[in-house]
Amino acid sequence: MERQNIRKLMRERRAQLSEIEQLEAAKKINVNIFQHFKNAKIRRVGIYLSNDSEIDTSLIIEELWRKNIKVYLPVLHPFCHGYLLFQRYEKNSPMTSNRYGILEPKLNCSQVCLVEDLDVLCTPLVAFDQQGNRLGMGGGYYDRTLAKYYREQRTKPEIIGLAHDCQHIDQLPIESWDVPLKTIVTPKKCYLW
Structure with missing residues (x-):
């Protein structure tokens, strides 16, 4: 199956989840992510605001704030097209919609x-x-932003994919620029490679 067809199928799958299923998934992934973090000293976490039926990250963000961990959201880079910056996000941060209609800090x-921080x-x-x-989603923003990190085989930050369990398939068609994640957390499981 082609990548674009997989994207369409997976987006349809997660869009079919009910509000109750989304809420339960958010609660379970919150438990799993903090179970994964339990022995780590974490001060700064980059995360995203959920969009397009993605797994809800709001409970994770709230828990990070409760634990006095600084939260950073992706912002489309204003000068380097196709790249992301990570900006501090607090409850009162002024927000704006980017060109995709996704909220990001002004x-x-x-x-x-910096990503490495x-x-x-x-x-x-x-x-x-x-x-x-x-x-x-096909824009390559994370791939471009993290290319140097992967090339230099840095260990920080730990990069973790977040997903619904229904987004798991046996095998994806991969491209030369694709780099597998070492950790993916879903509501049911923490995958480690």
Whole structure:
């Protein structure tokens, strides 16, 4: 199956989840992600606001704030097209919609955190497979932003994909630029490679 067809199928699958199923999934993934973090010293986490029936990250964000862990959201880079910046996100952060209609903090360069200064970066995904391969929405923003990190084989931040269990398939068609994730967390399981 082609990547575009997989994207369509997986987006349809997660869109079919009821509000109750979405809420239960959010509660379970929140437990699983903090179980995964239990022995780690984490000060800064990059995460995203859910969109398009993605697994709801709001409970994770609330728990990070409760634990006094700084939260950073992706912002479309204003000068380097196709790249992301990660900006501090607090309850009162002024927000704006980006060109895709996704909320992001209004750009404030003094609140931007370098990727390598994040302890954890949680990424969205449309599908993932048995080998940890991740299929995104197709814009390549995370791939481009993290290319240097992968090339240099850095260990920080820990990159974690977040997904519904229904987004798991046996095998994805991969491209030369694809780098498998070492960790993917779903409501039912934490996959480690």
